[in-house]
Structures are given as structure tokens and as C-alpha cells.
Amino acid sequence: MNTTEDGISTPIRGAERLSCTLDELVERARSLATAGTRRILGITGAPGAGKSTVARAIAEALDGQAAQVGMDAFHLANQVLASHGSRDRKGAPYTFDPWGYANLLKRLKSNRDPIVYAPVFDRRLEESIGSAIPVAREVPLVITEGNYLLLDAEGWRESKEQIDEVWYLDVGDDERQLRLVRRHTAFGKPPEEAEAWALGSDQCNAEIVDATRIRADLIIDLVPSPQPERLQTE
Structure with a gap:
């Protein structure tokens, strides 16, 4: 709630909701990709919402005018998680290094260095690889995606301060969970384990992310691009 000068509480205005195609998002x-001005666009949403897919599609469409940098690269290493006893909750907010992520975004936003090399998360290894994504000074837009861009917690708030706009991708639970099961299976989990992870740990994280949507600049319902009409044949 917001409180006015006369002490009356008023509801916080919700984020704008937009139904659009991927082409319209591009x-x-x-x-935002204005030459001479470095901006950072954030794409968030629950696990399986399609954040990485959308970010990659936009970066490719902008053809050298945008770079994709993921929050997932700041997962704590499996060895560290095991030592904390949190390996089975990998993906929860406390299994990341949010301050490391915030510092990378600060470097990218200030744009003082000729080039910044960002890390990447390798899903096959389930580990991060450092200095894997080059972001040159001339690139005007950085697209960063991840679950917790809007989380109101220490470390994550510092990350949010560097981001100019945050878009929240909204996808129904049934579709989102189906995508997660397919992803986990594709990267080596047996079907039963993939489903258990999607409905267990992933769903716990989804509920945390869902509560942050009100802080987004846009809540996006992605719709398919219209198909061109078939040519009439005689």
C-alpha cells in the first residue's frame, strides 16, 4: 500500500499488462537500443516461462545491437551447494550469488570498459563457465533474464537498480510445468525425476517469483504471430 500525506492508504498500482507477439516485443x-546509451532490459517470470528463449530471440533479431546475459550464471557451484546442504534446492534465491550478479550489471551499465566478459550457465554441466559472453562497449542494449530480477531482498535489490525495464512473462502453470519436464528430461533427468523436480523445487521457486510480478514494468502474455493468409489458387 501507498500512504498519502493525510494518512490514507491507497493500493499500489499494478504493472501494465500487454498481449503481444514476439515480433512486437522485438x-x-x-x-531501447539507442546508440551511445547503454541500457539494460530485464526479462523475468517463473521457471519455464520462456525467459531465455525470448531473450535469445530478441538479441538475435537485433543483430549485434544487443547482448544476452543470464542471471543463472550466478548459481553457486554444486560443490558449494552440497557443503550447505542445499543441492536439492538449486534454483532457490539463496542458491545464487546476487551481489556478484549486481556487480556485473553495474559494470555493464556504466559501460566504461572496452569489453566485459560475462559468465554463462551450462545446463548440461549444471555449472557456470566464466568469461564466456563478450559484451563490447558499442553494444547499446544488454538483455538479462532470470527468476529473481524483481525480488525485494538484499543483493537482488542492488541488481534491480541497474535495470531500466523489467518484463514479466506470464504463462499458465500447466504449459510451464510441461516445458520444465521436457527440459529436465532433455538434459538427462529420468522422466520421474524430471516431473518431481518440476512439481517440487521448481514450483516452490515459481511461487516466489509470482509474488514479485507487481514490481514489473510490463506483464506480458505472449501470443503467436498471425499466420499469413494462403494465396488463393484457381
Whole structure:
């Protein structure tokens, strides 16, 4: 709630909701990619919402005017998680290094270095690889994606301060969980374990992320691009 000068509490205005195609999102991102000004666009949503897919598609469409940098690269290493007893909750907020992520975003936003090499998370290894993504000074837009861009907690708030706009991808639970099961299976988990992870740890994280949507600049319902009409044949 917000409180006015006369002490009356008023509801916080919710984020704007937008139904649009991927092509329309690309054009919206293009408007942020202004030469001479480094901006950071955040894409968030629950696990399986399609954050990485959308970020990659936008970066590719902008063809050298944007770079994709993921929050997942700041997962704590499996060895560290095992020592904390939190290996089975990998992906929860406390299994990341949010201050490391915030510091990377600060470097990217200030744009003082000729080039910044960002880390990447390798899903096959289930580990991060350092200095894997080059972001040159000339690139005007950095697209960063991850679950906790809007989390109101220490470390994550410092990350959010560096981001100019945050888009929240909203996807129904049934579709989102199906995607997660397919992803876990594709990266080597047996079907039963993949489903258990999607409905267990992933779902716990999804509920945390869902509570942050009100802080987004846009809540996006992604719709398919219209198919061109078939040519009439005689």
C-alpha cells in the first residue's frame, strides 16, 4: 500500500499488462537500443516461462545491437551447494550469488570498459563457465533474464537498480510445468525425476517469483504471430 500525506492508504498500482507477439516485443526492445546509451532490459517470470528463449530471440533479431546475459550464471557451484546442504534446492534465491550478479550489471551499465566478459550457465554441466559472453562497449542494449530480477531482498535489490525495464512473462502453470519436464528430461533427468523436480523445487521457486510480478514494468502474455493468409489458387 501507498500512504498519502493525510494518512490514507491507497493500493499500489499494478504493472501494465500487454498481449503481444514476439515480433512486437522485438520492436519494443529495439526502441531501447539507442546508440551511445547503454541500457539494460530485464526479462523475468517463473521457471519455464520462456525467459531465455525470448531473450535469445530478441538479441538475435537485433543483430549485434544487443547482448544476452543470464542471471543463472550466478548459481553457486554444486560443490558449494552440497557443503550447505542445499543441492536439492538449486534454483532457490539463496542458491545464487546476487551481489556478484549486481556487480556485473553495474559494470555493464556504466559501460566504461572496452569489453566485459560475462559468465554463462551450462545446463548440461549444471555449472557456470566464466568469461564466456563478450559484451563490447558499442553494444547499446544488454538483455538479462532470470527468476529473481524483481525480488525485494538484499543483493537482488542492488541488481534491480541497474535495470531500466523489467518484463514479466506470464504463462499458465500447466504449459510451464510441461516445458520444465521436457527440459529436465532433455538434459538427462529420468522422466520421474524430471516431473518431481518440476512439481517440487521448481514450483516452490515459481511461487516466489509470482509474488514479485507487481514490481514489473510490463506483464506480458505472449501470443503467436498471425499466420499469413494462403494465396488463393484457381
